[in-house]
Amino acid sequence: MEPLGYDELLLIYDKIHNVHDRKSFYQASKQILKVACIHLRELDIGFPDLLKDVLPSSPNMVKFKCNKRLSNTYMELLARSCPNLRDLRLGIEEDLDPHKAAYELGEFDFNDDGLCVVVNACSRLNEVDLSGRLHVGDVGVASLLQSCTGLAYLNLSGCASITDELFKLIGKSWSLRHLCLGGCMVSDLGLEYIAKGNLRTCLQKLHMDKCDNISKNGISSLKQMKELTDLKLSNCGVNITDSEILALSSIKTLEYINLSWLIDAANISSSHMDSSSMEPSVVNLAGCKTLTSVGLCSFAHHPRLKYLSLFSCHDVSWKDVEYVVSTCKSLVYIGLSRRIKTPMPKEGFNMSYYHHNWRTIFWK
Template structure:
């Protein structure tokens, strides 16, 4: 009896009901030939075993979404580029993204050579996640930004080799969502590149957490990105102050989510400007901004859009101030507070305030370091 051909194996595989994943997995485990056939029609490939990719990828021309949370070599990425030209989503975030990688885990990971191969061959990419791929630098990011004209989501969290040169290329793209958390080589010049190119007409979500080489001078440039709705400047260091925040937010009427956590030189002056200018603001995070007082809190009195306010590690106001403010905000749903404010709450077990027909939940924290550090 002659062995079954690939067409016959594919016919058998397609007879397995689409919802019966256990049988499909069993089919793929019979042999490498069976595995290749099983992956031929897949649009999404999630691999935790990079060594198997050399067998799987050549038989996966229809893959649109590729996920892998393990170290990959340049050869892996070059094979991906060759095998999956219609790729739209590339998700290479390592497992357990909140934890640092194990020592040496990504020592032999891919670099710009592999990423450039993917960018040049897979120019339909729309969404790319490269969290903590430590060998990726400007050459690979520039290639992505210039070759992939449909790119709308770029996540570079923890890509420590990325510099202002990458931001110059990104600034000429139409990306909607950009995450630069932990890209600590970025400076004010990079922010200027973002704000003066085509990106200023498209960008809606920007994360700059831990980019502590930027200052008010760079932050002010961002006020040209008028469509920005979500901005994260948390832990950006001592050189971001009220001067930059006030100048920035006076020109961003569409901002809905704002994170200024741990900017120790931001105080009531910023909050007065935010409360009066940012009328669409729904969420604001101010943990660690210890200079905020009653005056700053009152800046949001009567705000018609605010739903979430977080003030962990802020102590310079009383429970009466909180209650007065909260009862005036008809949409408020959540408050994050410290128990060590000036005047403690009247009931130690209070977990919500009733605001009209709705309730505002309260999260009390003894020590914010348990959450943020």
């Protein structure tokens, strides 16, 4: 019989709910665990207490993922034990309140000091997710960018401590391909730093959902992004209107655009996504409640449109939907609200056949 591996031991540990039983199992299997981790390449762990034995035994690890609170002590251990890391996924599931006292949270979540130790030791990091880590600020992320010059993916969503000064450094990157800033305090100035630096020639995906401090000047600066294919601006507040979205029409490279829940942007933005300007294949306008029949019909004859989401857009009619579906030869999916002006023609109608292709219609 072969010895138990790391995955099997972790599954057993996960099934034990009694704290004392867990401790006993941990002590009994500690030596087996160390041996099992020698060849471990990837680790997704939900029990940080195991790290003090797992990490020192995992010198070949290239991907580490943990969505629980981690102290600076564990970050230092990670830095000492796993210098070959390429992929660091530390996006956290729970909401951390930076104002809570240490005795309420247990040991503090890691901060810039802990992050700096890791990135200085693991300079070949290619992908890093720090979403929701509230104690991470400009200093830690700046150290990451300076040490890991091949960084291609960076997720800072929910990192409320970062400022526009950091975006000046991010804008200088030659390597970033995918940047997530959801819920960050980025302003128009920060966006200008991003759009005017080296990053404008390499960034392909920019996700800025729930960034409600940006407005016309910041959005207009994105016109300088030469390789941008994927842009997410959902839930960015009332400062983004049709005139701001109109400024994006000159970005010919856009393939995916998410404008969902921009309550003051609808008709002009959609009318400038036709064949005369940008031609995205995926458009999400869910929650844009001011979208009218005029705006929807502007998508007719769109040459590349494959996916169109109109959930919670109630001011359009089934007749307009049919017109768009029948004229967009590439369309394969459209999402609709059951509260549109004219109800769907018959119960359960969820497929449409045009130009020798089926279109899926999803109602919600």
